[in-house]
Amino acid sequence: MRLTTLGTQGWIPTVERETTCFAVDEGRLLFIFDAGTGLGRLLRPPASQLLAGAHEIHLFLTHYHLDHVCGLAxxxxxxxxxxxxxxxxxASLNGVDPQRGVPELIRKPxxxxxxxxxxxLVLQTLHEGVNEVAGHEVRLRAQCHPDTTVAYxxxxxxxxxxxxxxxxxxxxFARGVEVLLHESWIDGIEEDDPDSxxxxxxxxxxHSSARQAAALAAQAGVGELVLMHLNPLRGEEYYAQMQASAREIFAPTFVYPDLHERALGG
Ligand SMILES: [Zn+2]
Ligand SMILES: [Zn+2]
Structure with missing residues (x-):
């Protein structure tokens, strides 16, 4: 399979980075995680190739904050x-009845x-623990965030x-996976700064700091940590510093640009 970063920013898209969206494809099968503005990248090359080859498409939503669902439009x-x-x-995971709540996100007017x-459009509900989707195991667990989110x-x-x-x-939850995509909002310098x-x-x-994400990655024994949902009030230099802060704890940490591709599963 292959991972493509379609949107790596949190909250507000910038010229370089769209809000959260990640594709995992296996040729005919396309999984998409979150529907931030990065979903729009599927309309144009190079990401439009993912769509062209796909015969079966599944979109997984983490939560309903607008930066993660505005792509539904x-x-x-x-x-x-x-x-x-x-x-x-x-509903047991986030308190929202999907049949009522999800159509509400794009309702008229x-x-x-x-x-x-x-x-x-087909709406499917997933439960905590293991679900089977298109021959793959998809696990969910609730994460702590204002208005509950889930990790996949x-x-x-x-x-x-x-x-x-x-x-x-x-x-x-992430024990032994090849790639942990974890959010990161502040770097190590700001985390240590008394003025901050x-x-x-x-x-x-x-949210989480880069070092907190790195500590989790180290504990989980993952192959690689990718920092994402980056703070849009900061810029590329800051993200490089996030990567450096995280690498002090977990060396194989990366901040990728949007439209980065990486093989998964050998
Ligand atoms: Zn967000
Ligand atoms: Zn959120």
């Missing part, structure tokens, strides 16, 4: 004439294309954990 442009299975956590006017594990290939505080249980005390305090309530 793009569905008629990207997936017209196709079947798209949208997987969401069941806030979006011109309502859910039930798009015949190709795909086979032994990858874990995606955003938006989340640094949760010690993420390490056992308030920022650090609020970050710990909803």
């Amino acid at each position: 793009y569905l008629p442009a990207i997936f017209a004439g196709r079947t798209l299975t949208v997987h969401v956590p069941d 806030y979006n011109p294309h309502a859910w039930n006017e798009q015949p190709g 594990r795909l086979d032994d290939l990858l874990v995606l954990a955003t938006d989340t505080v640094a949760d010690p249980q993420t390490a056992s 005390e308030e920022l650090v305090r609020t970050t710990y309530l909803a």
Whole structure:
């Protein structure tokens, strides 16, 4: 399989980076995690190739904060004439009844294309623990974030954990996977800066630092840590510093640009 970063930014897209969206494909099978603005990259080369080759497409949502679902407004442009299975956590995980809550995200008059006017959309509910999707094991667990989010594990290939505080249980959830995609909001310098005390305090309530993500990656024994959901109020130099902070704890840490490709599963 292959991982492609379609959106690596948190909250607000920038010229270089779209908000959260990751593709994992196996030629005819395409998995997409989160529907941030990065979903729009599927319309243009090089990411449009992922779509061209796909016969079966599954989209997995972590939570309903707008930076992770605004791509739902793009569905008629990207997936017209196709079947798209949208997987969401069941109500026991986040308190939202999917059959009511998900169509609400794109309902009129806030979006011109309502859910039930798009015949190709199939809504699937996933439960905590192991689910089987297209011959793969997809595991979910609730993560702590204002309005609960879930982390996804795909086979032994990858874990995606955003938006989340640094949760010690993420390490056992991600044990031994090839790639851990974990959010990162602050670098080590800011984390240690007494003048940034308030920022650090609020970050710990909803998000993670680069070093916290690295500690989890080390504990989990993953092959590689990818920092993502990057803070849009900072820039590339800062992200390089995040990578450096994390590498002090876990050497194989990377901040990739959008549209980076990486093989998964040998
Ligand atoms: Zn977010
Ligand atoms: Zn969020």
